[in-house]
Amino acid sequence: MHQSDVQRARLQAASIAAEVLAGRVSAVLGAVDLTRLRSSLDVPDDDPEFETFMVIDSECDGLPIGPVRQYWSAEALARKAPDVASAEQWAMETGREAFQRVVERFGPRAAFPQPQAVNHMSEEEVVAFLNAEDGRRVFLFRFTDGSEIELSELSVRINEDGKRECIATVVREVPGIDVAAGSGLCFGLGEVADVQLSPRGFEYFR
Numbered sequence: 001m002h003q004s005d006v007q008r009a010r011l012q013a014a015s016i017a018a019e020v021l022a023g024r025v026s027a028v029l030g031a032v033d034l035t036r037l038r039s040s041l042d043v044p045d046d047d048p049e050f051e052t053f054m055v056i057d058s059e060c061d062g063l064p065i066g067p068v069r070q071y072w073s074a075e076a077l078a079r080k081a082p083d084v085a086s087a088e089q090w091a092m093e094t095g096r097e098a099f100q101r102v103v104e105r106f107g108p109r110a111a112f113p114q115p116q117a118v119n120h121m122s123e124e125e126v127v128a129f130l131n132a133e134d135g136r137r138v139f140l141f142r143f144t145d146g147s148e149i150e151l152s153e154l155s156v157r158i159n160e161d162g163k164r165e166c167i168a169t170v171v172r173e174v175p176g177i178d179v180a181a182g183s184g185l186c187f188g189l190g191e192v193a194d195v196q197l198s199p200r201g202f203e204y205f206r
Contacts, residue, residue, distance in 0.1 A: 009040035010106035017102040020092075027091035029066045030099065031056035041106070049105075052098040060087045123164055123189040130154055130166075130195070138171050138198040143191050150198050151185065164189045171198075 013034055020030035031053040038050050064072045064080050065087070072080070121129075130139070138152050151168035159165050165188050170181050 006040065006042045009037060013037050013041060014103050014105075014107040017099040018107070020099050021096070021103070026065060027088055027095055027099075028056060028060045028063070031060075031091060031095055032066075034102065049098040049101050052095055056091045056095055060091060063087055121192060121194055123192075126166075126189050126192050126195055127156055127164070130156065139168075140196050140198040141192060142194040143187070144193045145191075149185070156189070166192075 016025065016030050016033050016037070019025040020027050034053045035050065035057045038047075038053075041050075043050060063084055064077055065084055069077060138150055139154065140148060140150055142148050150171040152171050153169040155167050156164055157167060165186055167184065167186050170183050170185055
């Protein structure tokens with residue numbers, strides 16, 4: 001498998017795990033999805049995190065969780081409701097550390113090379129970099145607090161206080177930052193530690 005495919009799959013795995021930890025995705029379904037994605041991640045056969053997900057998948061197999069619920073009657077779903085609730089709680093307790101490790105191992109901080117210096121780009125350098133690139137590109141921003149996010153459709157303006165700030169669209173929600181993909185984001189250029197082109201290039205616009 002091509003390295004770019006592995007990286008894309010790993011970012012997908014980190015996104016799934018982050019959604020589980022945020023409570024937006026079932027722990028059982030997250031474990032199932034990560035188990036199915038395993039072969040695309042270039043991880044060893046005895047990888048401890050994915051062994052955990054396989055156990056969750058196996059133990060909860062047969063329960064009406066996720067899309068399969070549509071094939072169960074209302075009466076059967078009601079009977080199984082306590083079992084489903086118990087399984088979800090057990091899956092989160094069992095898999096929490098594994099989900100966290102997947103985010104740490106495969107999230108953006110691990111996938112993209114990080115600049116060694118913090119706050120080494122001046123506001124002028126940020127503006128010059130953005131102006132030199134096609135506005136339809138995807139940019140990876142790193143802020144002075146260490147957070148990162150992928151942005152595009154950027155523009156720089158002067159705010160009411162006379163300071164320069166950047167307006168952009170969030171391309172992809174990043175674990176650890178509570179901003180949904182597709183929403184707008186505004187920030188001061190003084191908050192930017194580093195900006196570079198994302199390896200995703202024009203992918204967002206295809």
